[in-house]
Amino acid sequence: xxxxxxxxxxxxxxxxxxxxxxxxxxxxxxxxxxxxxxxxxxxxxxxxxxxxxxxxxxxxxxxxxxxxxxxxxxxxxxxxxxxxxxxxxxxxxxxxxxxxxxxxxxxxxxxxxxxxxxxxxxxxxxxxxxxxxxxxxxxxxxxxxxxxxxxxxxxxxxxxxxxxxxxxxxxxxxxxxxxxxxxxxxxxxxxxxxxxxxxxxxxxxxxxxxxxxxxxxxxxxxxxxxxxxxxxxxxxxxxxxxxxxxxxxxxxxxxxxxxxxxxxxxxxxxxxxxxxxxxxxxxxxxxxxxxxxxxxxxxxxxxxxxxxxxxxxxxxxxxxxxxxxxxxxxxxxxxxxxxxxxxxxxxxxxxxxxxxxxxxxxxxxxxxxxxxxxxxxxxxxxxxxxxxxxxxxxxxxxxxxxxxxxxxxxxxxxxxxxxxxxxxxxxxxxxxxxxxxxxxxxxxxxxxxxxxxxxxxxxxxxxxxxxxxxxxxxxxxxxxxxxxxxxxxxxxxxxxxxxxxxxxxxxxxxxxxxxxxxxxxxxxxxxxxxxxxxxxxxxxxxxxxxx
Amino acid sequence: xxxxxxxxxxxxxxxxxxxxxxxxxxxxxxxxxxxxxxxxxxxxxxxxxxxxxxxxxxxxxxxxxxxxxxxxxxxxxxxxxxxxxxxxxxxxxxxxxxxxxxxxxxxxxxxxxxxxxxxxxxxxxxxxxxxxxxxxxxxxxxxxxxxxxxxxxxxxxxxxxxxxxxxxxxxxxxxxxxxxxxxxxxxxxxxxxxxxxxxxxxxxxxxxxxxxxxxxxxxxxxxxxxxxxxxxxxx
Ligand SMILES: Nc1ncnc2c1ncn2[C@@H]1O[C@H](COP(=O)(O)OP(=O)(O)O)[C@@H](O)[C@H]1O
Ligand SMILES: [Mg+2]
Numbered sequence: 070x071x072x073x074x075x076x077x078x079x080x081x082x083x084x085x086x087x088x089x090x091x092x093x094x095x096x097x098x099x100x101x102x103x104x105x106x107x108x109x110x111x112x113x114x115x116x117x118x119x120x121x122x123x124x125x126x127x128x129x130x131x132x133x134x135x136x137x138x139x140x141x142x143x144x145x146x147x148x149x150x151x152x153x154x155x156x157x158x159x160x161x162x163x164x165x166x167x168x169x170x171x172x173x174x175x176x177x178x179x180x181x182x183x184x185x186x187x188x189x190x191x192x193x194x195x196x197x198x199x200x201x202x203x204x205x206x207x208x209x210x211x212x213x214x215x216x217x218x219x220x221x222x223x224x225x226x227x228x229x230x231x232x233x234x235x236x237x238x239x240x241x242x243x244x245x246x247x248x249x250x251x252x253x254x255x256x257x258x259x260x261x262x263x264x265x266x267x268x269x270x271x272x273x274x275x276x277x278x279x280x281x282x283x284x285x286x287x288x289x290x291x292x293x294x295x296x297x298x299x300x301x302x303x304x305x306x307x308x309x310x311x312x313x314x315x316x317x318x319x320x321x322x323x324x325x326x327x328x329x330x331x332x333x334x335x336x337x338x339x340x341x342x343x344x345x346x347x348x349x350x351x352x353x354x355x356x357x358x359x360x361x362x363x364x365x366x367x368x369x370x371x372x373x374x375x376x377x378x379x380x381x382x383x384x385x386x387x388x389x390x391x392x393x394x395x396x397x398x399x400x401x402x403x404x405x406x407x408x409x410x411x412x413x414x415x416x417x418x419x420x421x422x423x424x425x426x427x428x429x430x431x432x433x434x435x436x437x438x439x440x441x442x443x444x445x446x447x448x449x450x451x452x453x454x455x456x457x458x459x460x461x462x463x464x465x466x467x468x469x470x471x472x473x474x475x476x477x478x479x480x481x482x483x484x485x486x487x488x489x490x491x492x493x494x495x496x497x498x499x500x501x502x503x504x505x506x507x508x509x510x511x512x513x514x515x516x517x518x519x520x521x522x523x524x525x526x527x528x529x530x531x532x533x534x535x536x537x538x539x540x541x542x543x544x545x546x547x548x549x550x551x552x553x554x555x556x557x558x559x560x561x562x563x564x565x566x567x568x569x570x571x572x573x574x575x576x577x578x579x580x581x582x583x584x585x586x587x588x589x590x591x592x593x594x595x596x597x598x599x600x601x602x603x604x605x606x607x608x609x610x611x612x613x614x615x616x
Numbered sequence: 617x618x619x620x621x622x623x624x625x626x627x628x629x630x631x632x633x634x635x636x637x638x639x640x641x642x643x644x645x646x647x648x649x650x651x652x653x654x655x656x657x658x659x660x661x662x663x664x665x666x667x668x669x670x671x672x673x674x675x676x677x678x679x680x681x682x683x684x685x686x687x688x689x690x691x692x693x694x695x696x697x698x699x700x701x702x703x704x705x706x707x708x709x710x711x712x713x714x715x716x717x718x719x720x721x722x723x724x725x726x727x728x729x730x731x732x733x734x735x736x737x738x739x740x741x742x743x744x745x746x747x748x749x750x751x752x753x754x755x756x757x758x759x760x761x762x763x764x765x766x767x768x769x770x771x772x773x774x775x776x777x778x779x780x781x782x783x784x785x786x787x788x789x790x791x792x793x794x795x796x797x798x799x800x801x802x803x804x805x806x807x808x809x810x811x812x813x814x815x816x817x818x819x820x821x822x823x824x825x826x827x828x829x830x831x832x833x834x835x836x837x838x839x840x841x842x843x844x845x846x847x848x849x850x851x
Contacts, residue, residue: 135838135839135842135843136835136839139831142834142835146791146832147832147836147839149793150792150794150795150832150833151793151794151795151797151836152761152793152797
């Protein structure tokens with residue numbers, strides 16, 4: 070405390086809020102908003118380092134704006150003309166909010182309930198200390214080498230600090246069991262950040278069992294983890310990346326619930342719904358789990374008569390929507406033991422399925438996996454005897470606020486109960502306002518990136534209570550790869566730069582110009598007559614081949 | 617009465633054409649404007665302007681106008697210096713008017729409190745701006761806009777400062793400076809912004825049109841005028 074060499078500012082007095090104070094710095098100590106600073110107070114006779122977050126910065130003394138009157142004349146030139154020294158002229162008033170001191174018993178921040186006295190010197194919080202106390206790592210000292218801990222994910226570093234200076238390692242267990250939300254506009258780095266987390270979870274120190282529901286084919290490059298030294302364990306461990314293409318995605322018909330079936334049928338009448346429910350119930354009570362549409366129709370005819378009009382109409386709809394859709398099958402099912410395993414990351418490639426089919430396969434898989442997890446925890450026979458974590462791109466598609474998705478029910482169940490059964494979800498979405506509020510508010514850890522749409526910002530504010538206003542204010546101004554991490558995995562929210570992936574990123578936007586030019590060249594090479602054929606009888610307006 | 621005895625011989629006549637001598641203005645031959653009769657403060661002097669009676673060649677009206685840069689020569693420690701100033705106010709005194717003598721200024725108008733004067737006189741207020749050394753060949757060098765430390769004397773001669781010297785005094789490292797501005801504003805009071813604007817306009821007239829300092833001076837002028845308007849409640 071006596072050493073003032075690292076002092077960057079001096080407390081001026083209390084701020085507007087009970088937890089706020091104001092301090093003053095000269096211009097050469099450039100402190101940004103979001104920076105973490107610290108000062109020492111005595112709590113029960115023990116000196117404690119209290120941390121505070123800078124929330125606002127304003128100039129209280131500087132060159133007058135009149136000096137800026139001519140854009141071609143620099144204000145420092147005007148100042149020099151008037152003999153005003155330009156170095157050390159500026160003074161800044163900054164506002165900071167007290168976070169607290171790190172209580173090593175509680176392993177989180179405790180509020181000292183007293184603001185620093187005017188005149189208290191302030192320093193920039195040291196790297197290692199922040200690395201220890203910002204994430205919820207449960208460290209028993211306030212300065213630990215967190216890189217040596219198991220089960221942590223290195224997601225990036227504090228945005229206000231130089232690259233890789235103050236790194237953020239978040240506890241995987243925390244976000245994998247109490248669910249995760251990654252929210253941002255398109256192109257802000259959601260898939261990129263999710264891939265960083267996947268890489269971290271697949272390292273030898275964690276060996277997670279992961280499932281990625283990928284409606285856009287954005288995770289095709291994860292396989293490059295295989296063969297990379299960073300992912301290899303001393304015991305020969307290497308992550309297994311399994312791609313499940315749409316041809317192998319199957320839903321066994323008997324796994325569908327009556328609500329799922331209703332969702333795929335075109336507007337069934339009330340009477341049709343009645344008949345189908347009755348027949349579906351009796352089919353599900355049967356011993357066999359491998360029945361098809363034929364058997365179902367036979368059951369309906371047996372109950373309601375072969376010439377019942379509703380049964381006839383149902384038959385037509387069932388054959389069209391279920392029997393003729395390759396996704397559904399009387400016997401085949403996605404074998405759970407193929408898609409979940411420790412050290413395995415399975416990417417379910419759903420990019421060729423339509424939205425309804427994506428929802429149905431998701432619904433059925435989640436339901437089956439949840440059942441197995443439930444069985445495992447209750448000591449019943451189970452196909453999945455370890456915790457699992459499932460990531461969803463386009464999360465609002467599977468848990469929509471509108472309620473219109475068969476998967477919503479099971480998503481709600483898992484997000485509210487899953488932590489007891491070792492089943493975590495990660496919801497990725499560019500439209501937080503379109504996600505079911507129950508699901509979103511159950512996501513204990515949030516990674517929020519650039520988002521401009523006001524209703525989406527509101528959705529984040531409402532569900533992400535852990536991130537204070539001052540941090541959320543940053544969201545519209547972030548650039549791709551910058552994120553606010555908040556919630557259960559953190560002791561206090563932090564603004565970070567997400568680190569670079571080890572594997573290449575597979576979800577860039579398409580090189581449009583290049584593709585146009587290639588397509589044009591391709592077209593040029595085509596024989597002329599086929600071109601005129603395309604235009605029917607009309608004259609071709611295309612550029613003719615020159616030879 | 618107390619001042620007339622030691623008036624020098626101004627008959628050397630060559631002074632009128634020296635300011636136009638472009639190469640090297642002879643600081644000795646500059647137009648003499650008047651002599652100091654009193655001061656209001658360390659930086660604020662009262663000068664009685666020469667009349668026909670006082671010398672052969674009294675200053676013409678335009679040579680002692682408002683905003684005219686002036687200098688007073690001082691030898692300090694063997695080095696000749698020019699103490700630079702500017703005329704920031706004038707006042708006419710007629711001792712016959714009501715026999716009250718010059719207006720005995722109230723406290724808040726303390727600029728002019730000359731002693732007893734028996735004839736009609738023009739007084740000029742001169743605010744000091746800074747100092748410079750006078751070199752062997754009569755040019756000024758090492759200009760500084762810091763407050764002059766030396767006190768002037770009653771009867772010190774005040775010279776009209778030629779344009780070239782004015783520019784030299786205002787040029788520090790190729791950059792125009794008016795670093796005395798805050799002090800000048802203070803001394804000149806109500807006419808502070810006007811005297812600065814007059815100085816700036818003079819400097820602008822002396823500099824080439826394409827000199828980069830022109831725009832800087834524009835910005836300074838704008839600032840001064842704006843502040844004056846604000847203070848006077850115009851805006
Ligand atoms: N942490 C990061 N480091 C470097 N580049 C990034 C980072 N995050 C995002 N990007 C860049 O932003 C682009 C868009 O990211 P992406 O994750 O595909 O966006 P989203 O899934 O939100 O639409 C990526 O192609 C990549 O170039
Ligand atoms: Mg994406």
